[in-house]
Amino acid sequence: GDSVTQMEGPVTLSEEAFLTINCTYTATGYPSLFWYVQYPGEGLQLLLKATKADDKGSNKGFEATYRKETTSFHLEKGSVQVSDSAVYFCALSDGDSGTYKYIFGTGTRLKVLA
């Protein structure tokens, strides 16, 4: 079945450092890909999305490009801030079955130090 694999955390960076969180997926169809962020005790907030190959999603300085050839959707940010500390989830939604349910990775915790 479909699956999402994320790099394990935690990832600890200094403020203004470059961030990469790797995400790869396995899907039989042509999924949409997402990054969600979760702050402590909260639900999930959509960070960015891409719905087809070579699309780049971007938001708040974060970017990710849908790479079909490598089945990847790595999250990047050029300069992280303390306020970016959270757990980041990569997810796919495959509409082939008509469900559009999400399949999530296990999450990567990011800690940014001042």
Add this chain to the structure above:
Amino acid sequence: DTGVSQDPRHKITKRGQNVTFRCDPISEHNRLYWYRQTLGQGPEFLTYFQNEAQLEKSRLLSDRFSAERPKGSFSTLEIQRTEQGDSAMYLCASSPRTGSYTEAFFGQGTRLTVV
């Protein structure tokens, strides 16, 4: 529109008791999803509704779990005879009927602790 609303935010219950959670989706969203998130893991799909019809249930949804969405508006998730393994965050999400339902909006979740 205030987004997806879940109630309660936190619930502590004794093993064996029944609990019910409520989710109010964003108005006009046709689809409503329930997910369960255990500590250190990503959310896992439980079930979803299109309007009032429950169209798919995960194998994670044992006989003790039941979900409803009367009139296609709010939804409830009931767990009967709770077990310690039911302790988790229960997340609700809704999707608008635009394009291919690609974007889901999540509520803040209900954290259940079974003691």
